[in-house]
Amino acid sequence: MFGIHAKGVYPIAPTPFAESGEIDWASTDRMVDWYREIGATGMTILGIMGEAPKLDGSEAVEFATRIIRRAQGLPVLVGxxxxxxxxxxxLARTVMDAGAGGVMIAPPPSLRTDDQIVGYYAQAVEAIGTDIPFCIQDYPLTLSVVMTPKVIQRIIMDNPSCVMLKHEDWPGLEKISTLRRFEAEGGLRHVSILTGNGGLFLDFEMERGVDGAMTGYAFPEMLVDVVRLSAEGQRDAAHDLFDAxxxxxxxxxxxxxxxxVRKYVLKRRGILASDAQRKPGSSxxxxxxxxxxxxxxxxxRRDPRAAKLV
Structure with a gap:
């Protein structure tokens, strides 16, 4: 379930494109089915990795609606x-009407002061409606907006519709510990914390108190397994798999x-028919x-799933 108690893995889904630049709907359907089969808790679409700015408004709605329907009840978070x-x-009202679980909002790069950041989220909530659950995206490495734990605390406490934090600060382990300390001391209500950064620090992030991962690594099964093993207290097994x-x-x-790289591997795994990005894109x-x-x-040699390539 999407909300303050959400746990597990919400893979950040790429947007599959054909070589022509059109959305590849067959690969889209196959990708959604695959995420469900491997044990994903939900999925996140139209994020930075999903090349969302390259879609026009009607494409974004069509893509989101198709995935929500295909997911068959699997919670879908929409950027x-x-x-x-x-x-x-x-976009927020449309995807929620289609059955999305919630939305994710990233701060625009122009924000610099703490008050500007807090004020922006207040205005965003006013704009989309207080009835829509939302996730804060904290990604200073790409967005250049630095949110301190105190700023995140203010946003969460000021906006009851905030139910999740996508944490991908780097380094960020101490930020996680600080936020969970705020909660333990009664200064912060509980929200789900899922982490990004390709899962680069997931092994220790789980031990610092996060609830799972929201990222786009080409082997999300590993993320699912590491989250599960960590939750079960199988520390060495979780780290061994992660290290591999x-x-x-x-x-x-x-x-x-x-x-x-990620799209290339997903193509090699048979999930995407093409590793194309919509222009402008890298290769x-x-x-x-x-x-x-x-x-x-x-x-x-250590995970047989990596041998199953096409």
Whole structure:
């Protein structure tokens, strides 16, 4: 269930494109079915990794609606960030009417002061409606907006419709501990915390008190297993599995080409028919592909799922 007690893994879904640049609907359906089969708790669409700014308004609605229907009750969180509140409200209301579980709002890069950030979220909530549950996206490495724990505390406490934090600050382990301390001391109501950054720090983030992951690694099964093992107290097993995937996780986290790497691996796994991005987009060189193939071959020695390629 999407809400303050949400746990597990909400993979950030890419938007599948054909070589022509059109949305690949067959790959979209296959991807949604796959997320359900591997044990994802929900999924997140139209995020940064989903190339959301490259879709026009009607495409975003059609894509979101199709996924929500295909998900058959699996909670879908929809990114609705937009330069203006009119577009944000329109998309948010439309996807909620279609059955979305909630929306995710990222701060615009122009925000600098604490009061500006808190004020922006108050205005965003006023625009979309207080009845829509929303997730804060805290991603300073890309968005250049730095939210301190105190700022996040203010946003959560000021807006009852805030039910989740997508935490992907880096380094961010101490921020997680601080937020959970605020909660333990009675200064912060509980919200779900899911983490991003490609899962790069998921092993210790789980131990700091997060509820799961919301990211786009090409082997989300690993994220599902690490979250489960950590919750079960199987610390060594969780770290062993995580460590086996870490070289590929790290490679995927390279700025500029990370999405290209991820889509390439998803194509090799048979989930996407093409690794194309809608222009403007990046691509990986033959040398980079060879490095990814080497990493996949090494990973297959420790996780047989990496050997099942097409």
């Amino acid at each position: 609705v960030s937009a330069p203006g509140f009119a577009a944000m409200r329109s 995937h870490l070289p590929l996780v790290r490679y995927e986290q390279q700025p500029a080409i990370g999405l290209a 990986i060189t033959p040398a980079a592909k060879a490095e990814v193939e080497y990493l996949l071959s090494r990973l297959a």
